[in-house]
Amino acid sequence: MRIRSSAIVMTVYLMFxxxxxxxxxxxxxxxxxxxxxxxxLWPQNFTLQNYVTILTDPSWYMGYVNSLIYxxxxxxxxxTVALPAAYAFSRYNFMGDKHLFFWLLTxxxxxxxxxxxxxxxxxxxxxxxxxxxxxxxxxCLFNVPLAVWILEGFMRGVPKEIDETAYIDGYxxxxxxxxxxxxxxxxxxxxxxxxxxxxxxxxxxxxxxLATVNAKSIAATMTRTVSASGMDWGVLAxxxxxxxxxxxxxxxxxxxxxxxxxxxGRV
Amino acid sequence: xEKTQNNKAWFLVLPVLVLVAFSAILPLMxxxxxxxxxxxGNNEFFWAGLDWFEDQITSDRxxxxxxxxxxxxxxxxxxEVPLGIFIALNMPKSGFWASFCLVxxxxxxxxxxxxxxxxxxxxxxxxxxxxxxxxxALGIDYNYTNDPLDAWITVVIMDVWHWTxxxxxxxYAGLQSIPQxxxxxxxxxxxxxxxxxxxxxxxxxxxxxxxxxxxxxMDSFMIYTEPFVLTGGGPGNSTTFLSIDLAKMATGQFDLxxxxxxxxxxxxxxxxxxxxFYTAMTNLDREExx
Numbered sequence: 001m002r003i004r005s006s007a008i009v010m011t012v013y014l015m016f017x018x019x020x021x022x023x024x025x026x027x028x029x030x031x032x033x034x035x036x037x038x039x040x041l042w043p044q045n046f047t048l049q050n051y052v053t054i055l056t057d058p059s060w061y062m063g064y065v066n067s068l069i070y071x072x073x074x075x076x077x078x079x080t081v082a083l084p085a086a087y088a089f090s091r092y093n094f095m096g097d098k099h100l101f102f103w104l105l106t107x108x109x110x111x112x113x114x115x116x117x118x119x120x121x122x123x124x125x126x127x128x129x130x131x132x133x134x135x136x137x138x139x140c141l142f143n144v145p146l147a148v149w150i151l152e153g154f155m156r157g158v159p160k161e162i163d164e165t166a167y168i169d170g171y172x173x174x175x176x177x178x179x180x181x182x183x184x185x186x187x188x189x190x191x192x193x194x195x196x197x198x199x200x201x202x203x204x205x206x207x208x209x210l211a212t213v214n215a216k217s218i219a220a221t222m223t224r225t226v227s228a229s230g231m232d233w234g235v236l237a238x239x240x241x242x243x244x245x246x247x248x249x250x251x252x253x254x255x256x257x258x259x260x261x262x263x264x265g266r267v
Numbered sequence: 268x269e270k271t272q273n274n275k276a277w278f279l280v281l282p283v284l285v286l287v288a289f290s291a292i293l294p295l296m297x298x299x300x301x302x303x304x305x306x307x308g309n310n311e312f313f314w315a316g317l318d319w320f321e322d323q324i325t326s327d328r329x330x331x332x333x334x335x336x337x338x339x340x341x342x343x344x345x346x347e348v349p350l351g352i353f354i355a356l357n358m359p360k361s362g363f364w365a366s367f368c369l370v371x372x373x374x375x376x377x378x379x380x381x382x383x384x385x386x387x388x389x390x391x392x393x394x395x396x397x398x399x400x401x402x403x404a405l406g407i408d409y410n411y412t413n414d415p416l417d418a419w420i421t422v423v424i425m426d427v428w429h430w431t432x433x434x435x436x437x438x439y440a441g442l443q444s445i446p447q448x449x450x451x452x453x454x455x456x457x458x459x460x461x462x463x464x465x466x467x468x469x470x471x472x473x474x475x476x477x478x479x480x481x482x483x484x485m486d487s488f489m490i491y492t493e494p495f496v497l498t499g500g501g502p503g504n505s506t507t508f509l510s511i512d513l514a515k516m517a518t519g520q521f522d523l524x525x526x527x528x529x530x531x532x533x534x535x536x537x538x539x540x541x542x543x544f545y546t547a548m549t550n551l552d553r554e555e556x557x
Contacts, residue, residue: 005357010357010358010359013354013372014368016428017371020390021374021375021386023390023396024390027395036394041397077286080282084279084280084282085280088277088279088280089280091276092270092271093270093271093273094272094273094274094275094276094277095274100280100284102541102542104283104287105541106537107291109485109489110291110489110534110537111488111491111513111533111537112491113509113517113530113533114530115291117517117526118294118297118298119290119294137286138290140286140290144286144287148283201379202377202378202379202380204379204380204492205510205514219380222381222385223381233389233395236389244374248374251373251374255366256366256369258373
């Protein structure tokens with residue numbers, strides 16, 4: 001009896017989650033005339049035209065390319081600096097470590113709106129405005145702390161004896177770190193990379209402020225779909241569906257670690 | 268784990284420090300600069316002292332936005348935390364269905380924030396949306412673009428849709444770490460379902476619940492993109508939360524001084540709340556390690 005009631009609860013909840021997503025997909029497969037003139041639960045005139053529009057128009061698909069470029073840059077930068085730092089936090093006590101750790105947390109919690117304008121001016125003054133690297137660096141604000149926290153959580157689980165054995169065997173720190181330690185926390189690195197990817201991918205405010213043309217993200221492109229003939233709902237929906245794809249693809253691989261990642265590595 | 272004292276570890280932390288200093292401290296200094304100065308262009312600045320702060324503290328606009336913000340965050344927590352716990356308790360414990368639920372539940376979390384807004388825009392509109400259309404067909408007068416209350420309800424439901432899974436996933440991870448022996452002992456003692464929850468499951472979930480509340484509170488406190496896309500802060504100002512108000516002031520009207528003063532106060536509030544949670548979290552860690 002209990003199993004049955006919980007199955008009902010889960011079914012209702014999952015329906016609640018999926019119906020809006022279904023509606024988006026439904027919209028993306030309709031023509032604009034069908035969307036605005038009739039109300040249908042599934043596409044009557046099935047069309048892929050909306051997707052074709054996006055994949056052939058550079059002002060649309062360059063949005064995806066730009067987003068992917070700065071997201072990738074951000075993941076690489078974040079992980080490179082976060083790995084040694086997380087190791088330091090997980091292994092050593094040093095002067096001011098607790099304060100530093102807290103300060104990092106506050107950057108994860110800082111509202112991007114506070115930083116939007118200063119970023120705009122800072123990057124304009126050093127000539128980085130409207131470049132991919134500017135957005136990648138700006139996103140480091142919240143992704144580096146996140147990566148440090150997640151990696152620290154995973155590194156704690158690796159016994160210290162491994163480090164000591166490696167030193168006795170004559171490994172230098174660099175070689176030990178790359179050859180022995182990193183493979184041991186491979187899943188942690190994967191999860192941290194995944195979360196950096198996602199948070200950079202979903203962010204709109206900073207990427208919209210810092211780019212106008214050359215590095216314009218897909219999120220920013222999507223905010224302007226009002227054409228001469230009114231709202232272009234079909235294309236907007238199709239663009240939305242395409243932004244779901246990267247998340248849906250990688251989610252399967254990290255499903256058992258999602259909770260740990262969201263908990264900043266502290267489950 | 269016993270940690271060794273080693274100040275050379277600073278060298279390992281240095282790259283993070285430099286990077287975050289570049290992307291956090293430098294911009295923040297610009298904000299501080301604007302907050303205490305007035306400018307008429309040409310990079311000429313005049314010392315304004317605390318004028319902007321007084322200006323902001325007494326401004327009705329800020330009070331209204333702050334009031335809406337607090338109300339919104341409290342409503343969100345009051346719905347999402349109990350609902351998340353409830354969902355976590357009902358999730359399958361293992362096997363195919365557990366993975367199945369995990370993947371589907373995580374899906375909303377990984378949708379770009381502006382697409383979340385778009386999804387609900389398309390879903391809620393009376394002319395083209397399933398929700399809006401259904402409600403209209405039932406004879407309920409619903410229009411989130413005109414009616415403040417409807418806009419609020421839509422924004423809240425959107426946030427519940429977006430983030431309840433996060434609370435549920437965290438609680439689920441906490442529940443998974445409870446050894447089976449605890450439940451068996453409870454069964455022998457003939458504990459009721461409620462006391463199992465109250466004395467076994469809830470204490471074990473304390474740590475993750477704290478993180479869940481922290482994340483949900485902070486993220487809802489600086490919510491920007493979703494309501495911006497869905498309602499644009501309207502109708503009127505009814506869904507203009509702090510971040511939306513700030514972004515309007517700073518990048519829309521270029522009122523740099525007031526916006527900067529606003530930013531600093533906003534940031535200090537966030538700092539204070541983070542510190543309270545962080546202290547609670549580290550205390551909890553220490554208790555568990557004892």
